[in-house]
Amino acid sequence: MTHVTSQAALRRRGKRQPGGAFGFAVTAAFTFIIASAPQPLLAQTRGGTLNFIVTPEPTALVDLATTATNVLKVSPKVVEGLLEYDFKFQPKASLATSWEVSDDSRKYVFHLRHGVKWHDGQPFTSADVTYSIQTLRQVHPRARTTFANVTDIATPDPYTVVITLSKPAPYLIKAFSSSETPIVPKHIYEGTDAQTNPANNAPIGTGPFRFVKWVRGSYVEYVRNDDYWDKGKPYLGRIVVKVINDPAARTVAFEDGSVDLSGDTPVPLSDLERLKGNPKLGLETRGYEFQAGVARIEFNLDNPVLKNPKVRQAIASALDREVIRKVIYYGYATPLASPIIPSSPYYDPAPTPYPFNVEFANALLDEAGFPRKADGTRFALTVDPLPIGDLPARTAAYVKSALARVGIAVTVRSQDLPAYLKRIYTDRDFDFSINGMSNLFDPVVGVARLYTTGSFRRGVPFTNGSHYSNPEIDRLFSQVAEETDEAKRKQLFSQIQRILEHDLPDINLVSPQYLTVYSRSVHNHTTSPDGVSASFADVWLQR
Structure with a gap:
């Protein structure tokens, strides 16, 4: 051994x-x-x-x-x-x-x-x-x-x-x-x-801090575990996890010193320039290597309209990833069509088969049998953005505007996280959602859960919410999961990416920088x- x-x-x-x-x-x-x-x-x-x-x-x-x-x-x-x-x-x-x-x-x-x-x-x-x-x-x-x-x-x-x-x-x-x-x-x-x-x-754990109390809607308190196995640690006496729902209020809290730390870009991107100039504050880009992932649109393929591949192709063609990068993410993102991030050795940089083209999107919807009605619309959909941070909701607003140009009327629906998770993964009462999924330490774990047939698990969050099933994808993920030759793994992941980008169970938009x-x-x-x-x-x- x-x-x-x-x-x-x-x-x-x-x-x-x-x-x-x-x-x-x-x-x-x-x-x-x-x-x-x-x-x-x-x-x-x-x-x-x-x-x-x-x-x-x-x-x-x-x-x-x-x-x-x-x-x-x-x-x-x-x-x-x-x-x-x-x-x-x-x-x-x-x-x-x-x-x-x-x-x-x-x-x-x-x-x-x-x-x-x-x-x-x-x-x-x-x-x-x-x-x-x-x-x-x-x-x-x-x-x-x-x-x-x-x-x-x-x-x-x-x-x-x-x-x-x-x-x-x-x-x-x-x-x-x-x-x-x-x-x-x-x-x-x-x-x-x-x-x-x-x-x-x-x-109840073995870790450096002990749970004290959770005041719902306000804070969670932890205190130092004096019997921690790593003697001398932790150094902190106490952690107070604060709940501040308003992004602008979080910026103020950093500026007035009432909070010390937060991740996942906790403040509006428009405030970052101001915070960069504050000598008491710093910004860190490390610490997201496990979490690095993709912002995406996930379709409910049980929806009869979205089950039509031409409709999904049209939606993909109606979206401009460069606008999303510049306007939604203030440049803190990389456009991509793949579910695998660009920094991964398994990333396939092949361009999307459905680049931004409004004329092509309209033609696809006509071919799919959804002509414009008297009011200019073809059909209506509802989008549910993941209620973590403000970026999914801002992306939803852009998607609504972009799809209106091709005759798809979109309603943006808001809810808290428990309601969102129940709606998407248990009740499956949705048309499409906007969320982000991490690649984690290997795409076999971070990506396969979104696409393999066996990963459709009703009631289990952040799995195959689209209800996508493709035996070839199942076979390729099964093969790459046990493959130890790096060149062969890269080849298998390239095949996976190209099939998914063609089938469009989701639309991968950008890889954000947190x-x-x-x-x-x-x-x-x-x-x-x-x-x-x-x-x-x-x-x-x-x-």
């Missing part, structure tokens, strides 16, 4: 790691973005309260059954994973101190940290890991794909976990972060419905690809 310690990068005999560095989502277009300026080395100070904005308000405090970014930002403060990762996606120790991967990549052995306790005093053991992975496979939007090849999880002793696979999964070693594979306490969850367990809203806004009194806020979705065990304040 290939042995990997907490201080060494994973090595496999004769095998190169796929996607060794997805790189930053920043392209040449973003070279003007301010990243955190180098700072002199300072001694860490202890204590203090970090005021951290998460928007919209989380729907849960544990990411066991959701991949919503607002939940991912809070869960890892309490609930940990087996591993952490550096900016090159190399694994580091967390609840596992060392690990081994067999030469045929079909067996993973994790050696767990001794002496770790859950926040209620119970010991952390291998049974918790086994329970968590088995439960994630049932309720998590991505885990069924991530752990698809797992045939057995053995626990020969309380500090050893052996995962056996039927086939190689070259991406699997990158899947054990707290934000992707959270380890929850078996003694709290076993025998309950994991999706409705009260601990999802009052978490930013973290922070007070310069906050140190070590971005130390990994998880960015502000990390544990904050290393964060400290210089007041």
Whole structure:
């Protein structure tokens, strides 16, 4: 077996790691973005309260059954994973101190940290890991794909976990972060419905912070875990997660010092120039390597109108991605038609088969049997933008205007996040939505969940919401999931992208560049690809 310690990068005999560095989502277009300026080395100070904005308000405090970014930002403060990762996606120790991967990549052995306790005093053991992975496979939007090849999880002793696979999964070693594979306490969850367990809203973990209370609509409070296994950490005494729904109010909160940190570009893009000039504030572009993804339109293919491929082709042809980049994203995005981001080694830069062409869009709609009526419209649709940030809603406004030019009347419908998730993924009461989906550490996990037949899972958010099914896509994703040759993987992903761009179960628009806004009194806020979705065990304040 290939042995990997907490201080060494994973090595496999004769095998190169796929996607060794997805790189930053920043392209040449973003070279003007301010990243955190180098700072002199300072001694860490202890204590203090970090005021951290998460928007919209989380729907849960544990990411066991959701991949919503607002939940991912809070869960890892309490609930940990087996591993952490550096900016090159190399694994580091967390609840596992060392690990081994067999030469045929079909067996993973994790050696767990001794002496770790859950926040209620119970010991952390291998049974918790086994329970968590088995439960994630049932309720998590991505885990069924991530752990698809797992045939057995053995626990020969309380500090050893052996995962056996039927086939190689070259991406699997990158899947054990707290934000992707959270380890929850078996003694709290076993025998309950994991999706409705009260601990999802009052978490018990092994992490650096303990949950105190959640005042709905206002804030979530965490305090330092004095019994944390990494002695001396965390440095912060307290974290207050504030809910500030108005984007302009968030800008003011940064300027007056009432908040210290927030991610996913929490302020209006139009305010960034002003914030760049504030010596007390900084902007950071790192910390989105796992989260980097694509803003997209997702069709409901059960809708009889949208089931017609010519209608989808017409909608694609009516949209100008360059307008979206400039007007909606203020230049902080890269136009693309692929579901895979440009910084990925698997990105296929082939141009879209349906470029912006209003005349062609009108012709397609005529051919599809939808002539204009007396009022100039052909038919009506409703769009549901994802209610996280203001960019999906602003994109929806543009789409409404653009489609009006080809006779499609669009109504923009607004709702809170729980209502949106229920409408799209449970009730399926929608025409099309505007959302964003992350590529994650490998497209097999981040992209396949949106398109494979088996990923249509009613009631499970951020999966195949279009209800798209193509046996060839299923076959290609199945093949690339176990392929270890990088050249062959790239070829397979190119085939996948070209089929999807032709079939149009969705329209990929741009790859956004996200930013973290922070007070310069906050140190070590971005130390990994998880960015502000990390544990904050290393964060400290210089007041």
